[in-house]
Amino acid sequence: MPESRFTGARIREQRLQRGIKQTDLAAAAGISPSYLNLIEHDRRRIGGKVLLRIAGALGVEPQLLSHGAEAALISGLREAAGRVKGGAVELDRLEEFAGRFPGWAEAMVGAERRSAELERNVKALSDRLAHDPRLAESIHEVLSVVTAIRSTASILVETRKLEPEWQARFHRNIDEDSRRLAEGAKALVRYLDAAPGSDADIRSPQDELDQFLTENAYHFAAIEKRGAAAIDAVLDAAEGLTLPTARHLARMHLEDYARDAARLPRATLARALADAGCDPPALASETGVDLPTLFRRLASLPEEVAGPVGLVVCDGSGALLLRKPIAGFAVSRIVAACPLWPLYRALTQPGAPLRRTLLQAWRDARPVRAFAVTEPLGPALINEPPLLRGYMLLLPADAHAGDHDTPAPVGTSCRICPRQDCVARREPTVMQDGF
Amino acid sequence: MGKQVLLIEDEPNIIEAISFILSRDGWTVRTHSTGRDTMDVVRARAPDLIILDVMLPGRSGFDILADIRADPAVGATPVLMLTARGQRKDREMAEKAGASRYMTKPFSNAEVLAVVRDLAGE
Numbered sequence: 001m002p003e004s005r006f007t008g009a010r011i012r013e014q015r016l017q018r019g020i021k022q023t024d025l026a027a028a029a030g031i032s033p034s035y036l037n038l039i040e041h042d043r044r045r046i047g048g049k050v051l052l053r054i055a056g057a058l059g060v061e062p063q064l065l066s067h068g069a070e071a072a073l074i075s076g077l078r079e080a081a082g083r084v085k086g087g088a089v090e091l092d093r094l095e096e097f098a099g100r101f102p103g104w105a106e107a108m109v110g111a112e113r114r115s116a117e118l119e120r121n122v123k124a125l126s127d128r129l130a131h132d133p134r135l136a137e138s139i140h141e142v143l144s145v146v147t148a149i150r151s152t153a154s155i156l157v158e159t160r161k162l163e164p165e166w167q168a169r170f171h172r173n174i175d176e177d178s179r180r181l182a183e184g185a186k187a188l189v190r191y192l193d194a195a196p197g198s199d200a201d202i203r204s205p206q207d208e209l210d211q212f213l214t215e216n217a218y219h220f221a222a223i224e225k226r227g228a229a230a231i232d233a234v235l236d237a238a239e240g241l242t243l244p245t246a247r248h249l250a251r252m253h254l255e256d257y258a259r260d261a262a263r264l265p266r267a268t269l270a271r272a273l274a275d276a277g278c279d280p281p282a283l284a285s286e287t288g289v290d291l292p293t294l295f296r297r298l299a300s301l302p303e304e305v306a307g308p309v310g311l312v313v314c315d316g317s318g319a320l321l322l323r324k325p326i327a328g329f330a331v332s333r334i335v336a337a338c339p340l341w342p343l344y345r346a347l348t349q350p351g352a353p354l355r356r357t358l359l360q361a362w363r364d365a366r367p368v369r370a371f372a373v374t375e376p377l378g379p380a381l382i383n384e385p386p387l388l389r390g391y392m393l394l395l396p397a398d399a400h401a402g403d404h405d406t407p408a409p410v411g412t413s414c415r416i417c418p419r420q421d422c423v424a425r426r427e428p429t430v431m432q433d434g435f
Numbered sequence: 436m437g438k439q440v441l442l443i444e445d446e447p448n449i450i451e452a453i454s455f456i457l458s459r460d461g462w463t464v465r466t467h468s469t470g471r472d473t474m475d476v477v478r479a480r481a482p483d484l485i486i487l488d489v490m491l492p493g494r495s496g497f498d499i500l501a502d503i504r505a506d507p508a509v510g511a512t513p514v515l516m517l518t519a520r521g522q523r524k525d526r527e528m529a530e531k532a533g534a535s536r537y538m539t540k541p542f543s544n545a546e547v548l549a550v551v552r553d554l555a556g557e
Contacts, residue, residue, distance in 0.1 A: 139519070140490060140519045143519035143540045143541060144446045144449065144519055144540060145446075146540070146541045147446070147449055147519070147540040147541035147542065148446055148448035148449045148452060149448075150541045150542075150543065151448075151449060151452035151453065151456075151541075151542075151543075151544055151547075152448060152451075152452045154543060154544050154545075155452055155455055155456060155544065158544070159459070166455070169451075170451075170452075170455075173448045173451060173452075176448070177448055363490035363491070363492065363495075364490065364495055366495075
């Protein structure tokens with residue numbers, strides 16, 4: 001780091017503040033005035049002894065003149081300058097700026113950090129809008145109905161000599177569609193009124209944990225290599241974990257991760273995958289681990305090793321503890337899930353693994369192969385029913401792997417589920433008449 | 436008998452309206468309203484033109500298009516894709532999957548007619 005340049009500016013600053021002449025300071029420090037002049041104007045590097053003598057003559061700590069706390073400030077300023085688009089930032093005078101106006105520099109770095117954070121929040125919120133299946137579905141429906149109305153209306157207006165039967169039919173269609181449109185628009189407004197983020201709590205600890213895991217693709221190479229010893233370093237590098245509870249959740253997750261990785265190392269699992277393919281029961285018997293451990297390990301491998309793997313974990317209350325998504329199967333971050341999922345049904349028969357091909361009722365849904373199993377928490381206690389955790393592993397359904405069974409229809413969440421006559425329904429859908 | 440178009444769309448009143456305008460234009464219109472068994476229908480009908488909705492119950496229109504393009508018997512059929520999402524990503528996906536044209540809902544009857552005539556003439 002070219003700290004000498006920074007130091008020169010600070011010496012000059014301190015000297016002028018004290019009203020000391022250059023020649024006097026040079027004499028006190030035992031150097032020539034011209035040499036001091038060169039130092040002050042960043043033309044000469046300054047050695048340790050000279051710095052000490054100058055600091056002594058000025059009556060300040062030598063650290064005040066050299067680097068130190070300013071290093072962080074300077075890197076913050078450099079970051080801020082990097083984000084300035086098109087402006088002419090005097091990068092070559094950055095150290096001088098930090099040296100002469102440390103308060104302003106601090107304020108600028110602070111403002112820059114805050115703006116980066118706000119940008120992240122805005123992005124997180126718009127991601128939420130873009131990926132909210134309820135909203136996408138509602139908008140799609142509204143557009144479909146609008147298309148039908150527009151097309152039908154222009155037939156009515158533009159077709160000369162339209163037969164009365166056709167005319168009656170198209171009138172009926174428009175009436176029907178306009179009613180659906182009105183309902184759909186109302187549903188959309190109701191939904192937006194109650195949208196998440198309309199209250200202050202836009203980022204929960206669970207949100208931060210989800211984001212942390214997503215950013216790392218649920219895989220932590222450092223922990224695979226060095227085990228629990230790497231946890232602190234991984235957490236230190238995680239800037240997105242700002243809430244203490246989020247850090248706590250992340251630490252718990254990583255501790256489980258390290259334990260699992262020790263029990264079933266990546267190399268062992270990769271070998272078994274190469275032999276048996278992604279067939280969970282076969283993998284479990286080959287590697288000798290229980291299904292929940294195997295599920296967690298499969299979900300933590302990079303996609304190029306294990307293919308796309310989704311994992312949903314819940315506790316006995318049904319609360320989702322982990323949601324690793326897979327394409328074509330929606331797991332809402334916001335509302336409670338569908339009780340038809342094998343995840344919840346496995347809880348009713350602890351220990352018995354379930355396997356089912358599932359298909360959700362939305363437009364881009366794909367069939368997925370689901371394996372669900374429970375895991376008891378803590379040791380078994382006499383006369384105490386076990387506390388359970390439910391696991392549901394999701395793989396793309398693959399006809400070649402024997403997924404010939406008809407997919408069981410399941411939902412995402414009742415509010416957006418179009419399935420009629422479902423005994424598991426807990427609240428009416430907002431998608432009446434196809435909405 | 437005129438040329439045959441196969442309309443794969445799940446919204447009944449859109450089916451009715453498009454069927455009407457295309458029939459008046461001299462087309463024989465066949466329809467199919469789910470994503471299932473679509474390839475069987477396409478092979479059996481061997482239409483001159485296919486209009487395909489992106490979002491169908493059961494299967495994505497992109498997957499269906501990929502199947503059509505991979506089939507030597509019907510692979511060269513012009514396909515007009517319809518979607519309610521105008522994002523660039525969808526357009527790129529449609530182009531990549533081999534759509535001949537791409538149209539965003541809501542569209543006008545005149546647009547559909549123009550594109551269909553255009554594709555039939557190519």
